[in-house]
Amino acid sequence: MLNITIIFFILFGLIVHRYLTYFEEQGHLPYSMGFLFFVYSFALIYLVSFIWMFGIIGGIVVALLCFLQVVYSAGLWVFSLPVLISMHKSLDNFTIPKVNPLVYGGFSFTVIIVAILTVINFFVSPYKSMWELMRENVWTPILIFLGILVAGNIGRVAVMSKFMKK
Numbered sequence: 001m002l003n004i005t006i007i008f009f010i011l012f013g014l015i016v017h018r019y020l021t022y023f024e025e026q027g028h029l030p031y032s033m034g035f036l037f038f039v040y041s042f043a044l045i046y047l048v049s050f051i052w053m054f055g056i057i058g059g060i061v062v063a064l065l066c067f068l069q070v071v072y073s074a075g076l077w078v079f080s081l082p083v084l085i086s087m088h089k090s091l092d093n094f095t096i097p098k099v100n101p102l103v104y105g106g107f108s109f110t111v112i113i114v115a116i117l118t119v120i121n122f123f124v125s126p127y128k129s130m131w132e133l134m135r136e137n138v139w140t141p142i143l144i145f146l147g148i149l150v151a152g153n154i155g156r157v158a159v160m161s162k163f164m165k166k
Contacts, residue, residue, distance in 0.1 A: 003053050003130050006117045010046045013110045014072055015079050016103055017042065022087075023099045030099075035107070042111045043067055049118040053130040074145070074152040081159070 017039060023029040024036075046066060051059030065071050087097045126132075134141055 002117065002121050002124050006049055006053070006114060006121060009110060009114045009117065010049070010066065011071070011076060013042055013046075013107070013114060014066060014069075015076050016107045016110060018069070018072055018076070018080060019083055020099065020104060020107060028097075028099065029104070035104075038108050038111045042114070045111065045115045045118055049114065049121065052118070052121060052127060053125075055128040055131050058128075058131055070149065073156060074149040077152070077156050085163070 020029060020035060024032050029035055043063075047059065047063040049059075050062045050066075053059065054062055
């Protein structure tokens with residue numbers, strides 16, 4: 001159960017990270033060095049956490065999928081769609097959108113929570129516990145992820161092309 005909670009917080013952190021990255025790329029994020037510190041810390045923490053849950057090879061593969069934003073482009077983009085629509089509307093009015101301070105401040109707490117849960121997980125669950133859980137049916141989660149990846153990217157392209165035409 002703790003592994004699922006950690007994965008949930010990591011997915012939440014990836015959504016928030018992408019939202020904040022938009023402002024950082026535009027130069028509208030205050031204290032961007034602090035943000036980058038938490039981004040690098042977050043990447044290292046979820047790498048360690050995934051290695052503990054899935055083993056060295058599986059953990060590195062899952063962490064790379066998160067780091068290269070494959071997980072985000074597969075399905076997490078849906079959660080960012082309302083924010084993207086509101087940003088697009090504010091750009092139509094020639095106003096520069098501002099970062100939500102609650103989300104910005106919450107990202108650091110999300111990283112800290114994932115770090116604490118990862119340390120606790122070292123004492124609660126054994127090494128490779130998630131890998132052992134799906135060992136018999138490893139191809140089922142892989143095929144499900146590939147299906148979500150293809151369907152999610154097709155959906156994202158369709159939604160974004162329709163959205164950008166407006």
